[in-house]
Amino acid sequence: MKNQLKSRFGILVVFSALLLLFGIQNLCAQDAEKNSIRLRANYVKIMGGEMYFDLKATARVDGENVIVPNIEFLVYNEFNDESVEIGKTTTNAKGVSKFVLKNLNSIKPDSTNTYNILFSFDGNDAFKRISKSVTFKNAEIKTTISTIDSINYITATLLDVSKDSLMGDQSLTVQVQRIFRPLFIGEEFNVTDEDGTVIVPLDEGIPGVGGNLTVEVVLNESEVYGTVKAIVIAPVGTPFVDESTFDQRKMWSPRNKTPLFLLIFPNIIIFTMWGLIIYLFYNLFKIFNLKSKIKKHENI
Amino acid sequence: MKNHDKILNDLVPLKFGKNGVIWIIFLIILIIIGTIAYIDQIIKGQVVTNMRDYALWGIYISNFVFFVATSFVGTVTVAYLRLTDNNWRTPLVRIAEIISFAAIIMAGLTIMIDMGRPDRMLNLFLHGRLQSPITWDVIIVPTYIILSFLLLYYPLLPDFAILEKYFEKKNSFLSKWYGKLAINWEDNKAQNIVQKKSIKIIVVMLIPIGILLQTIDAWLFSTTYRIGWDSTNMGAYFISGAFVAGVGALVTVVYVLRKVRKLEDYITDYHFDKLGKFLGLAILIYLYFNIQEYLLPVFTAPTQEKIHLDALLTGEYALLFWFTLIFGLIIPLFIVLFKKGRKPLPMLVVGLMVVVGSWWKRYVIVTPTLLHPFLPIEGVPESWHHYFPSMHEWLITGATLAMALLIITILVRYLPVIGIQKTINEQDLINTDKNIEL
Numbered sequence: 001m002k003n004q005l006k007s008r009f010g011i012l013v014v015f016s017a018l019l020l021l022f023g024i025q026n027l028c029a030q031d032a033e034k035n036s037i038r039l040r041a042n043y044v045k046i047m048g049g050e051m052y053f054d055l056k057a058t059a060r061v062d063g064e065n066v067i068v069p070n071i072e073f074l075v076y077n078e079f080n081d082e083s084v085e086i087g088k089t090t091t092n093a094k095g096v097s098k099f100v101l102k103n104l105n106s107i108k109p110d111s112t113n114t115y116n117i118l119f120s121f122d123g124n125d126a127f128k129r130i131s132k133s134v135t136f137k138n139a140e141i142k143t144t145i146s147t148i149d150s151i152n153y154i155t156a157t158l159l160d161v162s163k164d165s166l167m168g169d170q171s172l173t174v175q176v177q178r179i180f181r182p183l184f185i186g187e188e189f190n191v192t193d194e195d196g197t198v199i200v201p202l203d204e205g206i207p208g209v210g211g212n213l214t215v216e217v218v219l220n221e222s223e224v225y226g227t228v229k230a231i232v233i234a235p236v237g238t239p240f241v242d243e244s245t246f247d248q249r250k251m252w253s254p255r256n257k258t259p260l261f262l263l264i265f266p267n268i269i270i271f272t273m274w275g276l277i278i279y280l281f282y283n284l285f286k287i288f289n290l291k292s293k294i295k296k297h298e299n300i
Numbered sequence: 301m302k303n304h305d306k307i308l309n310d311l312v313p314l315k316f317g318k319n320g321v322i323w324i325i326f327l328i329i330l331i332i333i334g335t336i337a338y339i340d341q342i343i344k345g346q347v348v349t350n351m352r353d354y355a356l357w358g359i360y361i362s363n364f365v366f367f368v369a370t371s372f373v374g375t376v377t378v379a380y381l382r383l384t385d386n387n388w389r390t391p392l393v394r395i396a397e398i399i400s401f402a403a404i405i406m407a408g409l410t411i412m413i414d415m416g417r418p419d420r421m422l423n424l425f426l427h428g429r430l431q432s433p434i435t436w437d438v439i440i441v442p443t444y445i446i447l448s449f450l451l452l453y454y455p456l457l458p459d460f461a462i463l464e465k466y467f468e469k470k471n472s473f474l475s476k477w478y479g480k481l482a483i484n485w486e487d488n489k490a491q492n493i494v495q496k497k498s499i500k501i502i503v504v505m506l507i508p509i510g511i512l513l514q515t516i517d518a519w520l521f522s523t524t525y526r527i528g529w530d531s532t533n534m535g536a537y538f539i540s541g542a543f544v545a546g547v548g549a550l551v552t553v554v555y556v557l558r559k560v561r562k563l564e565d566y567i568t569d570y571h572f573d574k575l576g577k578f579l580g581l582a583i584l585i586y587l588y589f590n591i592q593e594y595l596l597p598v599f600t601a602p603t604q605e606k607i608h609l610d611a612l613l614t615g616e617y618a619l620l621f622w623f624t625l626i627f628g629l630i631i632p633l634f635i636v637l638f639k640k641g642r643k644p645l646p647m648l649v650v651g652l653m654v655v656v657g658s659w660w661k662r663y664v665i666v667t668p669t670l671l672h673p674f675l676p677i678e679g680v681p682e683s684w685h686h687y688f689p690s691m692h693e694w695l696i697t698g699a700t701l702a703m704a705l706l707i708i709t710i711l712v713r714y715l716p717v718i719g720i721q722k723t724i725n726e727q728d729l730i731n732t733d734k735n736i737e738l
Contacts, residue, residue, distance in 0.1 A: 255429040262430045266439075269512075273443055276505055280450050283498045284483060287457065290491045291484030 034123070035059045037068055039132040041119055043226030047141055051104065053134060055089065055097040055119065059127065067095030071121055075099055077107040078116040078133070084108075089119075104138060113137060113162035134226075137162050141172070141217050141230035145202075152202040152236040156217040158192050160225075166196030170219060174200045177214040177231075185215075208237030307723050311716045312466055314561065324709060327702045334699020337692045338413060346416045348692040354677055355670045355687035360414035362662035363697050366545065367407035367704065368441075368517045369538070369658065373546030374400025374448055375510030376582075379503040388574045390726060391566045391718045395557060396550050397452040398715070402707035403549075404448050408441050410700050433519040440513050447502060447509055452711075454499050458721035461485040474714075487721075514539045521665070527608045528669035537589040541661065543582040544629070548654025551575050553708065555648040557717050566718050569643060576642030579650065583633045590625065608672040616686070617668045624664055628657015 040056045053075075057068040072090045076083045086107060089099040099119075101107065109115045116135050123129035138161040146153050154174060158167045170192045175182035186200035198217075206213055212233050219228040245252075249259045316324065341348050351358045377396040381389035412418050428435040460482035467475035485491060518538035521529040531537070554575070558567045594609070601609055612621045632650040635641035641650070667687050671677075677685055689697070 251431045253429075253431070255427070258430045266430055266436070270439060273505065273509065276501060277443070277446055277450070280454075280498050280501060283494050284453075287485065287491050287494050288483040290488065290494065291486050 043136045045228045047230040051101040053099045057095045073119040076118040079108045079110045136226040139225040143232045145234045158196040168194040173218040207240040211239035213237040327706045330702035337695035350690040352684045359689040359693045362666040364410040365662040367403045369542035369545040371403035372542035379506040398711045401448040406704040436516045457485045514542045540586040544586045545658035547579045551651030572647045573642045576636040580636040624661040
């Protein structure tokens with residue numbers, strides 16, 4: 001009896017040990033399979049427009065860099081040892097997300113007038129937890145367009161709002177919006193003087209719709225201020241005639257803008273063909289009835 | 301001299317023998333296998349094919365073009381020969397009509413297979429633009445299907461009435477159905493007038509619509525700015541190619557039916573001789589357009605087109621290219637140039653060579669062009685630089701070909717392959733002429 005109990009106990013121990021080993025292996029396997037997300041977060045402020053954070057989540061999986069879609073980040077505003085949740089944002093199919101701040105008053109800075117935003121992901125079956133902090137101070141760019149001796153200039157002044165001071169020795173990019181990529185103008189580095197100002201001549205002959213150029217002055221990915229962009233529409237370009245055929249009836253237009261000749265002639269052919277086909281079916285019906293008439297006639 | 305009863309007994313549809321049943325089972329097995337592969341393709345998507353970013357049209361499209369080309373046989377043999385009053389067409393036209401009908405139905409189905417998901421067909425109606433040749437194709441293919449059906453059906457009316465009476469005692473079920481299909485046909489004058497007038501309308505319509513069908517098929521390619529397709533020659537090139545494919549298919553099926561149904565008294569060496577000459581003419585025209593299509597660019601080709609031509613003439617596709625040209629056109633032409641070559645058995649060989657050559661010819665037209673884009677292929681796996689159909693594609697394509705043959709087989713089972721009434725009328729006419737001579 002004792003022996004039987006011993007052997008049963010032994011089996012139970014071995015079985016439990018196997019179960020435990022299997023469970024640990026599974027747990028380890030799960031851990032081993034989890035990948036780390038690399039999160040890139042940039043603060044962008046458009047003067048007179050929106051403020052937002054651009055997020056991009058990637059990961060290294062099986063030796064390849066892949067984008068990570070459908071990751072939900074909780075967004076916190078951290079200040080003076082407090083952390084307040086201000087929203088959520090989820091990466092799209094391209095692993096990209098844009099979290100828009102309604103305005104700066106909706107978040108609070110710390111004692112150094114620095115805003116701290118934390119993006120946090122709790123992890124899931126595939127990826128480990130991750131958090132990324134973005135800090136920035138509030139800055140502004142003020143722009144004016146002026147003409148001196150028939151030459152157009154754009155003047156941009158960079159201002160640290162928290163200190164209410166002008167910022168010298170900062171590199172600003174001046175560019176004109178184009179379809180594929182911006183057209184850079186001025187020097188390679190337009191560094192602000194002690195008044196926080198750069199003056200850049202606007203070249204003649206740059207084409208724009210109605211002669212308007214959309215000029216951008218950008219403080220690009222500053223460690224302290226993030227990206228700050230001022231956009232000004234300047235009527236200093238060379239007007240060009242819009243040669244777009246978008247509204248015309250062309251071969252490449254959508255169906256509601258089919259060229260008239262293609263509406264008229266193929267439809268004439270189609271209706272003629274199908275008219276004759278219907279007539280041919282009608283003739284079958286006629287053949288069917290011709291017998292009936294004769295039969296009726298014979299009966300009479 | 302054949303009397304009416306003999307003609308009737310010779311030409312009425314017959315039950316299949318043992319070989320016929322085996323043939324049908326074989327076709328059904330092919331269709332079932334292909335259908336399973338197609339269902340798998342719908343579930344998994346077209347990733348099961350070897351079509352990728354560059355070879356985005358593969359065997360399905362070349363098979364579609366082959367079916368469209370083969371369906372042209374209705375236009376060339378029935379319409380042209382009727383309008384030019386070539387009486388030797390009589391025992392051949394019904395077979396041509398059947399092939400034409402089966403081929404165009406399968407062309408419509410094949411294009412749906414290429415779409416991946418069949419529900420995408422709806423998009424052509426919801427979002428189709430009249431500027432696109434694909435929309436024209438969507439319009440012309442159903443039109444040709446309906447017209448091919450009418451072309452087959454109208455001349456059958458007198459035969460259906462004959463078959464109704466013939467099977468009255470032998471098989472009442474068949475007799476009933478033939479009676480329904482005969483739609484009260486009793487060969488009276490009024491019915492004959494309407495029927496003849498309708499057939500005339502059909503054959504007159506068939507020529508422009510048949511040419512439109514082939515041309516639109518060609519424009520599907522030539523309106524895309526691609527090496528090898530960007531040609532003003534393409535419409536005529538496709539029409540002449542369809543002429544060859546259609547007559548090649550006709551010769552093959554005619555031979556088989558003549559043998560199986562023992563129709564040697566009706567389809568004679570004379571008919572094969574005529575078909576041989578007809579096919580020879582078709583091949584000559586097609587060869588001319590091949591020279592236009594390939595020889596002239598050799599002199600004038602810019603770099604990218606030269607790469608494409610090199611791939612065809614001496615490179616990756618040279619074997620197939622020369623096979624389709626020599627095996628599918630030049631050798632058949634040499635055979636039919638000789639009287640002995642236009643005898644039934646050599647004509648069967650010629651027909652088979654032409655059909656096989658025509659099928660691969662469409663493959664050569666479609667695939668190499670897609671693999672030679674203007675911008676070099678970069679940043680894709682090495683396998684995407686080449687294309688050869690996957691097993692799914694072969695099985696599905698095999699099933700479509702089997703389905704076309706099954707449609708032909710079923711129609712041949714229940715329809716007289718040679719017009720009974722027409723044959724009787726012609727025989728009566730010959731007898732009357734002989735009596736007058738005497």
